Amino acid sequence: MRVAFVSNVVYPFVTGGAEKRIHEIGTRLADEGHDVTIYGRHFWDGPEQITHEGMTLRAVAPEADLYDGDRRSITEAIDFAARALPQLRRHLRRDEHDVVVASVFPYFPVLATKLASLRTDTPLVTTWHEVWGDYWEEYLGHLAPFGKLTEHVTARTPQHPIAISSITADRLAAIGPARETIEIVPNGIDVDQVRSAPLPEQGYDVLFAGRLIEHKNVDVLLDAFDQVADDHDATLGIVGDGPERERLERAQETLTHADRVEFLGFLDDYDDVLGHMRAADVFASPSTREGFGITFVEAMAADCTVIAADHPDSAADEVIDDAGFLVDPTVESLTKTLDAALGGERPPTNPVERAQRYDWDAVAAQAETAYQRAIDGTW
Numbered sequence: 001m002r003v004a005f006v007s008n009v010v011y012p013f014v015t016g017g018a019e020k021r022i023h024e025i026g027t028r029l030a031d032e033g034h035d036v037t038i039y040g041r042h043f044w045d046g047p048e049q050i051t052h053e054g055m056t057l058r059a060v061a062p063e064a065d066l067y068d069g070d071r072r073s074i075t076e077a078i079d080f081a082a083r084a085l086p087q088l089r090r091h092l093r094r095d096e097h098d099v100v101v102a103s104v105f106p107y108f109p110v111l112a113t114k115l116a117s118l119r120t121d122t123p124l125v126t127t128w129h130e131v132w133g134d135y136w137e138e139y140l141g142h143l144a145p146f147g148k149l150t151e152h153v154t155a156r157t158p159q160h161p162i163a164i165s166s167i168t169a170d171r172l173a174a175i176g177p178a179r180e181t182i183e184i185v186p187n188g189i190d191v192d193q194v195r196s197a198p199l200p201e202q203g204y205d206v207l208f209a210g211r212l213i214e215h216k217n218v219d220v221l222l223d224a225f226d227q228v229a230d231d232h233d234a235t236l237g238i239v240g241d242g243p244e245r246e247r248l249e250r251a252q253e254t255l256t257h258a259d260r261v262e263f264l265g266f267l268d269d270y271d272d273v274l275g276h277m278r279a280a281d282v283f284a285s286p287s288t289r290e291g292f293g294i295t296f297v298e299a300m301a302a303d304c305t306v307i308a309a310d311h312p313d314s315a316a317d318e319v320i321d322d323a324g325f326l327v328d329p330t331v332e333s334l335t336k337t338l339d340a341a342l343g344g345e346r347p348p349t350n351p352v353e354r355a356q357r358y359d360w361d362a363v364a365a366q367a368e369t370a371y372q373r374a375i376d377g378t379w
Contacts, residue, residue, distance in 0.1 A: 002035040003371060004097040006088065006113050008080040008106070009066065010057060013043035017294065018103045018129055021187055023053075028364035030054030037097065039084060060084040070243065071139065072106055081108035088116035098375050101125045107154045114157050123374040125160045127185075130291035131171035151175070160374040162367075164292045165315035181379065183370045186319075187292050188363035191355055194278070194301035197271045203279025204237030204262070205342065207304070209295050210285060212242030217286040217309065217329050219251055222261065224284075224334035229257035232342045237280070239273055241266040277302035282341045286329045290314040297358045300324065300351035305341045307334065323347050323354035 003026070009016060011023035026036045031054060042048055042059035049058050061083035064076050091097065102113045104126050117124050132139065136147035155176025162183045163169035173179035206225060210216050218238065225236045238248070238261070245263065252261050267273050277283060283299035288311040290296075296319050299306050306324030308316035317326055324347050325340075327333040356362075373379050 001029070001368070001372065001375065002096065002098045003029060003037070004088075004091070004100040005036070005038045006084065006100060006102040006109050007038065007040050008061070008077065008109060010038055010040040010043055014066070017187065018105065018127070021127070022101075022103065024188060024190075024360040025364045025367045026055050027053050028361065029368060032368075034368075039088060041080060058087075060087045074106075077106035077108045081112035084109060085112040085116055088113060092116050092120045092122050095120070095122075097122055099123050099125055099371050101127065101371065104128045104154060105130070107150045110154050110159070111157060114159065123160055123379075124158070125162060125371060125374050126154075128161060128163045128168055128172050128182075129187075131155075131168055131175065133171060133175075135289070160370075160379045162370060166318055167313075167315045168291050183373075183379075185366045185370055186358055186363060187294050187297075188358050188360040189294065189297050189301060189355065191301045191352075191359045193271070194274050194298055194355075195352075197274035197278055197302075199279050200272065200275050203276060205232075205234035205280060206236045206282045206284055206338070207239065207276055207280035207299075208237070208283070208285055209239040209273055209277070209299075210287065212238075212240050212244040212248060214244060215287060215289040216242075216244075217288060218244065218248050220286045220329060220331050220334055221284055222248065222251055222255060223331045224338050225261065226255040226257050227331070227335045228339045228342060229260055231339065234260065234342055236261045237276060238263045239265075239267055239276060274298060274302065277304055280304055282307060282338065284334065284338060285309075286327065286334055287316075288313055288329050290316055290319075293319050296320055296324065297355050301355035303352050305346060306351060307337050307341060319358075321349065321354065323349040323351045 005022045007019055007022055009019045011019040030036045036055040038057050039060050041061045041063055043063050061080050100122055102110045104110055114124055136144040140147045152175050161177050162185045163172055164187050169182040252258050277299050283304040284307040286309040288309050293316050296306055300323055306320055309329040310326035325337050327337045
């Protein structure tokens with residue numbers, strides 16, 4: 001199988017979830033003897049084309065800033081798509097690839113890849129990590145209609161769509177392809193890496209890890225923890241950064257047990273995050289918007305008791321199932337379950353066993369099957 005991935009960012013030179021997924025799947029496909037090429041921006045040192053961990057990295061655009069302020073740059077996405085189009089068209093018309101796989105966000109590269117594949121036999125597979133819908137209004141404000149239109153056009157472009165969760169697939173089907181044509185291939189983790197991560201010098205009984213933004217509801221966690229701290233000699237660690245941090249730190253100061261809460265900020269070393277998960281007894285994240293929720297899987301692999309919000313905009317229930325606890329995203333509901341978890345209550349299913357189904361080896365096998373179906377015309 002000759003697989004081409006299209007992504008403006010390339011792991012490990014840029015570290016994010018979508019590009020890491022490509023890296024983990026791509027390296028495993030290469031290890032099995034498949035020919036893997038990644039088309040991206042030139043974020044690495046050296047020539048425009050290099051071999052990295054068995055894959056060919058091919059730069060179709062120079063390195064560029066990905067963000068305009070704290071939002072992804074629209075001009076960067078358009079620039080990458082425009083630069084990638086002629087090179088992709090040339091290689092696809094030479095029949096160098098059996099399938100081309102494009103990460104959906106930031107949309108324009110998908111449209112460019114589709115144009116490049118016209119008049120060829122190379123199928124386009126897309127990977128949908130989220131469908132934003134009304135969230136565009138919060139993200140772009142008065143420019144939200146432009147974001148929604150771009151997302152809708154991308155969804156209705158002929159493609160073989162993969163979604164990372166059922167909730168993402170349902171949202172995608174509402175604006176584009178038929179639900180039965182959408183394959184589910186989840187995101188993954190390296191379970192062995194989680195299980196062997198070095199423990200920190202100081203751990204916390206309860207842990208949160210994620211971006212500090214409104215829908216993560218860290219303020220709900222702070223209040224719930226403060227209530228259970230009356231009866232439990234416990235500590236809370238908050239890993240992550242974001243626009244809500246200052247407000248949350250002010251909220252911490254008002255807590256009765258403020259001295260038992262610590263904001264650790266963003267941890268550069270991924271193993272440090274995993275180590276804190278291993279040290280914690282409970283991982284709690286009452287987030288109401290999760291297209292997948294990779295931190296839940298990492299925490300399960302670390303054998304934490306996971307507590308997540310049961311909400312229609314979150315895939316937590318699908319990811320965790322009965323290997324953790326689901327609560328209403330309220331202080332009262334979270335307090336009750338957090339109290340029970342700190343008291344030793346465990347979920348019916350072993351969290352580590354549940355996490356195994358999301359190991360990258362299993363995910364890569366699912367992706368390989370989906371790509372082959374696109375090639376064979378049996379999607």
